[in-house]
Amino acid sequence: MNQNETKNNNILNETSSDDNQQDQTEVSNASDFETGSITVSMDGHFIHCLTIIGQIEGHYILPSQNKTTKYEHVIPQLVAIEESKEIEGLLIILNTVGGDVEAGLAIAELLSTMKTPTASLVLGGGHSIGVPLAVSCKKSFIVPSATMTVHPVRMNGLVLGVPQTLSYFEKMQDRIVNFVASNSKISSEDFRKLMLKTGELVMDVGTVLDGEGAVETGLIDELGGLSDALDFLNDMIEKGDGR
Numbered sequence: 001m002n003q004n005e006t007k008n009n010n011i012l013n014e015t016s017s018d019d020n021q022q023d024q025t026e027v028s029n030a031s032d033f034e035t036g037s038i039t040v041s042m043d044g045h046f047i048h049c050l051t052i053i054g055q056i057e058g059h060y061i062l063p064s065q066n067k068t069t070k071y072e073h074v075i076p077q078l079v080a081i082e083e084s085k086e087i088e089g090l091l092i093i094l095n096t097v098g099g100d101v102e103a104g105l106a107i108a109e110l111l112s113t114m115k116t117p118t119a120s121l122v123l124g125g126g127h128s129i130g131v132p133l134a135v136s137c138k139k140s141f142i143v144p145s146a147t148m149t150v151h152p153v154r155m156n157g158l159v160l161g162v163p164q165t166l167s168y169f170e171k172m173q174d175r176i177v178n179f180v181a182s183n184s185k186i187s188s189e190d191f192r193k194l195m196l197k198t199g200e201l202v203m204d205v206g207t208v209l210d211g212e213g214a215v216e217t218g219l220i221d222e223l224g225g226l227s228d229a230l231d232f233l234n235d236m237i238e239k240g241d242g243r
Helices: 003-034 071-083 101-112 130-135 163-182 188-195 211-216 226-239
Strands: 037-042 045-057 068-070 087-099 118-126 139-142 147-150 207-210
Touching: 037 226, 045 071, 045 101, 045 130, 045 226, 068 071, 068 087, 071 087, 071 101, 087 101, 087 130, 087 226, 101 130, 101 163, 118 130, 118 226, 130 139, 130 147, 130 163, 139 211, 139 226, 147 188, 163 188, 188 207, 207 211
Parallel strands: 045 068, 045 087, 087 118, 118 139, 118 147
Antiparallel strands: 037 045, 147 207
16 A cells, blocks of 8 residues: 555545544434433533423333333433533423322432532423422422422322321321422421312312412412523522532
């Protein structure tokens, strides 16, 4: 092989390498959008946006036609965001029907203990275990058209009618009530009243709150949209609040 052929091969290899890197970047960006996770720059600050949608999937895999958020995917992302030196804020966007109680509480507990400035925004719905997730951030927002359903703990499948089962339900419900009361402006007594209210849900107990109602009860901090949540995070970052 002569010198010119060697040079041409080197150029081709470098070009191919650049193309591969570009392809990998495009795949990475596409993957970010597919997983509902993306980092954006706002006023020079990097804010990560994470969506929690559909049904919260816990220890059992849900049918493939269900829209789900898998807690084993979300938890490592939260750890990575907390450890990241570049990401300065986290926005959680919620549109969920609820799901696995323990998986939802696990995510909510992680969010509530993060030093990274956090904000939540409820769009569409923040039902059931979506309520603790919504209040777990440093400030919560909800759009006027969104709704939140507050109801007692439910379980699918075989339930044994023994005192131990009732005790387990009560303890699980206490965990949710205490978490919500500790991370919002609503009292535990008022939250229990919403959970056990009759006459509002057909064939069930509980309460449905629209955006304004959620703010009036103290469950959510403020009516607002995307720009309001991003402005809050940006202000927190500039003031040095959080970490």
